[in-house]
Amino acid sequence: MKKLILTAALLGLTATAASAQTAQQDVNLTATVPKFCTIAGITNPSALAYDVPVSANGTVTTTTQTFTVANATCNTAADVTASSLSGGIKSATAAPTNFTNIIDYTGTANLASTGASTINTATVAGAAGVETGNTVDTLGAVSGNLVITVAPAQPSSPLVAGSYADTLRVTLFAR
Amino acid sequence: MLKRIAVGITLVALPAISWATDQDVTLTASVPKYCKFDSVQAITGDVNIGSTTLGLASSTVNILSAANATGVMQDFAFTFNATATCNTPSQIVISSINGGLKDSTPTPVTSGLFLNRIDYIASAHWASAPVAGITTAGSPIASSPPRLVNTAKTGNVTVDVSAVVNTSAPLAAGDYTDTLRISISPQ
Numbered sequence: 001m002k003k004l005i006l007t008a009a010l011l012g013l014t015a016t017a018a019s020a021q022t023a024q025q026d027v028n029l030t031a032t033v034p035k036f037c038t039i040a041g042i043t044n045p046s047a048l049a050y051d052v053p054v055s056a057n058g059t060v061t062t063t064t065q066t067f068t069v070a071n072a073t074c075n076t077a078a079d080v081t082a083s084s085l086s087g088g089i090k091s092a093t094a095a096p097t098n099f100t101n102i103i104d105y106t107g108t109a110n111l112a113s114t115g116a117s118t119i120n121t122a123t124v125a126g127a128a129g130v131e132t133g134n135t136v137d138t139l140g141a142v143s144g145n146l147v148i149t150v151a152p153a154q155p156s157s158p159l160v161a162g163s164y165a166d167t168l169r170v171t172l173f174a175r
Numbered sequence: 176m177l178k179r180i181a182v183g184i185t186l187v188a189l190p191a192i193s194w195a196t197d198q199d200v201t202l203t204a205s206v207p208k209y210c211k212f213d214s215v216q217a218i219t220g221d222v223n224i225g226s227t228t229l230g231l232a233s234s235t236v237n238i239l240s241a242a243n244a245t246g247v248m249q250d251f252a253f254t255f256n257a258t259a260t261c262n263t264p265s266q267i268v269i270s271s272i273n274g275g276l277k278d279s280t281p282t283p284v285t286s287g288l289f290l291n292r293i294d295y296i297a298s299a300h301w302a303s304a305p306v307a308g309i310t311t312a313g314s315p316i317a318s319s320p321p322r323l324v325n326t327a328k329t330g331n332v333t334v335d336v337s338a339v340v341n342t343s344a345p346l347a348a349g350d351y352t353d354t355l356r357i358s359i360s361p362q
Contacts (some may be wrong), residue, residue, distance in 0.1 A: 006203075017251075020207060020208040020209065020360070020361040021207065021208075021209040021210065021211065021245045021361070022210060022249050022356070022359065022360040023209075023211045023212045023259055023261075023358070023359045023360075024211040024232070024356065024358040024359075025212050025215070025231075025232065025233070025234070025257060025332075025355065025356070025358075025360030026234070026355070026356050026357075027215055027233075027235075027236060027334070027336075027355040027356075028233065028235040028236070028352065028354050028355075029236055029238070029295070029336075029352060029353045029354070029355060030235060030236070030237045030274055030276075030350070030351070031241035031276055031293060031351045031352075032241060032252075032349075032350050032351070033241050033246065033347065033348050033349055033350075033352075034244075034348060036244060036245065036246060036348070038244075038245050039247050042245075043244070047325075048336070050288050060227055061196065063343075070312045071226065073245070073246070073287065073345060075246045075282070075289060075345050075346065075347050075348045076282045076348035076349075077282070077283070077285075083244035087289065088253060091261050102206050112285065112286035112287065113286070114286065128354055138285050139283065139285050140282065140285035140286075141282050141283070141287065141289050141347050141348070142284075142285045142286040142287055143285045143286060143287025143288065143289070143342075143345070144286050161246070162203060162356040163226040165221070166270065169258050173335070174348065175205065
């Protein structure tokens with residue numbers, strides 16, 4: 001017996017309209033600029049020098065000596081600190097009683113007029129080693145003159161004869 | 176006696192029975208227009224480029240030395256390479272989210288002159304389209320002039336990036352970023 005085949009298959013195919021799709025590619029660019037402080041464009045400038053005049057009878061010239069160093073730059077907030085490496089201008093010759101072998105001084109450092117770091121070597125009696133002044137925060141990147149002053153003090157006791165030396169160090173530290 | 180009975184037979188044509196029936200199904204489809212990136216390859220032509228991270232939706236390119244020891248801006252360059260497909264005419268545009276590499280938390284400046292942006296030039300090449308290009312200058316660039324490709328296309332997308340070197344002042348310290356966006360749209 002033949003079969004009567006009725007096929008009724010309904011296939012509905014529909015495609016809804018889709019929105020046009022844009023292709024997007026992000027390229028993220030990154031760079032880090034390191035912090036630095038430089039003086040006249042370098043990190044190790046040559047030392048300045050000041051020979052404190054002392055008269056024939058041991059009188060110390062107490063006039064303030066000023067150094068202006070141009071183009072001191074820190075590209076971020078920085079700490080400025082003045083330090084005496086010896087604690088005073090000192091002679092290796094021992095001082096007998098009623099004499100001294102130390103010329104104390106006040107040194108200052110001011111970067112781009114952001115405030116002065118000051119070291120007074122007389123604050124600590126004697127000159128046993130490094131003495132550090134206050135630290136000044138520049139509060140931001142700075143570029144300008146670094147002004148350094150040295151004001152020697154007349155000792156209350158006579159100075160023994162000999163060679164005297166110290167290093168006033170101004171440190172610019174990029175934070 | 177036999178009776179004769181006449182019987183009339185009427186022949187009637189009955190409709191033929193069909194053993195198969197056709198049901199038509201109409202099939203339709205609508206292929207949407209689209210563009211897509213197919214792959215991203217290693218950058219080429221790199222000058223002063225450090226690490227790179229490449230991905231189909233987003234990549235990162237790091238400039239190795241943005242500035243020297245005294246903050247002077249250094250040159251850099253690279254070519255970004257990808258492949259893409261558009262099944263219809265398309266257009267390419269590039270844009271800069273920041274308008275140059277910038278620090279989102281910039282270093283304050285107390286005194287003196289410091290740069291706080293690294294500018295660059297970018298030019299994109301897609302199929303036969305004319306170059307789409309931008310030069311950053313501080314303001315976000317929403318879109319370069321669009322460049323059109325008149326047919327469906329699958330092929331290379333390249334973007335050349337190079338620094339606009341500015342040595343007029345040192346760069347302020349910090350982390351600088353920008354996003355260069357490449358968009359290919361079906362037309």
